[in-house]
Amino acid sequence: MSAADNSQGITPMLAEIREGIAQGRVPARIFNDQEIFDLERRKLFGKAWCFLAHESEIPRPGDYVTRSIADNSIIVARDEHGNICAHLNMCRHRGNMMCKSEMGNASHFRCSYHGWVYKNSGELVGVPYFKEGYDTRLDRKQWGLVEVRTESYAGLVFGTLDPQAPSLDEYLGGFQFYLDIYLKQGLGGSEVHGPPDHWVAETDWKICAENFSGDGYHTPVAHQFGFHLGYFPSSGATHSEGWAVHIPGKGHSIGLGHTPGMPPFFGYPDDLVEQMHESLSPQQLEVFSKTRTAVGSVFPNLSFLIQPFSLVPGEPGVRFCTMRLWHPLGPGRMEMWSWCLVPKGASDEYKEEAYKAYTLAFGQAGTFEQDDFENWTKVTRAAGGSLAQGLEFPYVMGLDRPPLEDWPGPGHAVSPYVTDTNFRNLWGTWADYLARED
C-alpha cells in the first residue's frame, strides 16, 4: 500500500483483513502498527466493555483504585453509600489528575492545582473563591467528574466509554457460564489475594489476549520445562484433549484442557468441591469437573487462567487462578496487570498455597509467565519489520470442524482443545469493531 493510499484511511485494508480472517488468515502487521493502534483506541476501547476492578479491591466506602481504559485514567471508587462508581481521573477545571496513587481511601478528592473538591461519587462540592470569583456563573452541578458507565458481573466491575453500548449482560452474551469457573469457586465467590503486580513489556496486547483465548498449542513447547520436570499434569501425548468454546460474534472464548484419568475437580480441596456443587449449575459441573486447565478471555483484553501446579510430579497439586489485564500503551507496547483470585470461602492455608503456586508459575517472576513474554516480545518486534508488513499467518487449524452438538454449555464448542477456532472468532470480532462506523 502506498503512502497515498494510507492517507485515504485504513478502511480498504480492513475489508481485506476481514475477508482474510474468514478464510483463516491474519496479517502480521496488526501486532505492531500505529494506525491499527489508533483505530483500536477509538473504535474498540472507546466502545467495548472494559475491565476496571474486582469489587474485593474496594471493599469499604471510600476505597478507590485508579485504572485505565486505553489512554484514559479512571478512578474506580466505592462511594459513602457503598455504590461503585467510575470517573475520569481529571479535574474539570484545568484537567489535572485527581488521584496519583494506585489505591487508597478517601471521601473526597481535592485537585492539587486550584483546589476543586469532588465527592468520591463525582459531584463537585468545593470551589475556592466560588462567591468572590465566579459570581453566579459556575453551575457546580454541571462540572462534576466525568462519569464512566459501569456494570458488574460476579465481582468484576466493567466500564464503557460508550453511553450507547448494550448492557454488560448482553455484551457477555452467555460467556458468564464459563466465567463462573473463575468467579464462583465455592459459595463465597472469588476475591483478589492482594494488589496486582504490573509491569511493562514491548508486546502488543492482542498477542496475549489471543494466547489466553485458549492457545493450548503453545503449552508443550513454550512451557516444556513444566512437562519435562513433571510440574504440569499433562503430557505432550494427551495435551490436545479437551474443548475450545467461543461466543460467536462476541469475541469471548475459553480453552478447556482435559487430562484423562484425573479425578473430578482435581487439585481443589474437598470442601471447595462440595461448595461448587451448589454454586455451579449441573451443566457447569459437567464441563468443569473434567477441566484441568481453563484459559479464557473476555473480549477485548481481560483474561483468566486456572491450572493445577504440583511440586511433586504425578500429584494433583494445588489450583491457582490468575486474572490479567493486557492494557494497551501503544503499538507493540503494553502494561501487564496480574492478579491472583482465591476462593473467598477457602481456608487461609489454601489461599496462601494457591497464591504461592501463582507466584511460582504466573506472576511476573512466574516460571511459565517468563517464557510467554519472551516469545511475545519477539513476535511483536518481528511484526514491526518491513517485510512482515505484507505477510499473513495461517489460522486454519480446525477451519471446517463442525461444532459439538451435545455440548452442555452456550457458544460454539469444538474438540480437541488445540485449534484456531476461537482465534478466528476473536479476530473477526476485533475487525468488526475496527470497521464500524463511528
Next chain:
Amino acid sequence: MPLQAPGIDREVRESVRDFLYRESLALDERRFRDWLAAFADDARYEIPVRVTREKLAEWELSPTSRIFDDTKETLEVRVRRLETDFAWSEQPPSRTRHFVTNILVDATDHPDEFLVRSNCLVYRSRGEETAPSIFSAQRRDLLRRDGGSWLIVHRWAALDQAVVNAHNMSIFI
C-alpha cells in the same frame, strides 16, 4: 533506627560483606547451584509488590502480594528449570551485574543470626538490546552463621519501582 548503632565485631562485618559479594558473583556467573547452597533449609526468599500510595497510607509494600514468594524447595524448582534446555526466558541468558552497597550488620536475639541491610542495584542486559533493565532494591537478609560461612535464612528485597520496566523477572535479586 538510631543513626549510631551498637558496634558489631569487625570480623563479623567483614565476613558478611565478603559473603554478599561472593553470593553476587555466583549469581552473575550463573552458578545457581552454588547460590542455592547458600540458603538454609528453612529459607524464605521474597520480593513484595510495591504500590504507589499517598504519604499517610499504612503501607506501600503490599503485605500480601509478592513478585517472588519462595522457599528453598521452590527456589530449587527455579534452578532446576534453568538447568533444562527449555528455560526460554534465559535462552540466551541474561547478563547481570549485582552491585551491593551500604551494608549494615545488626545483631538479633540469636547470637548466630544477624540482620543485614544492603542496597542492591542489578544491571541486566539481554541479547542485542542496548537498553538494560535496572533493578534497584533494598535488601534485608537474615544470615545465620554456619561454621566458617553464612547461610541466608530470609532474603527480603523491596524494589524501588512500582511498575517494573522489564518484561519478566527471570533473574534473582
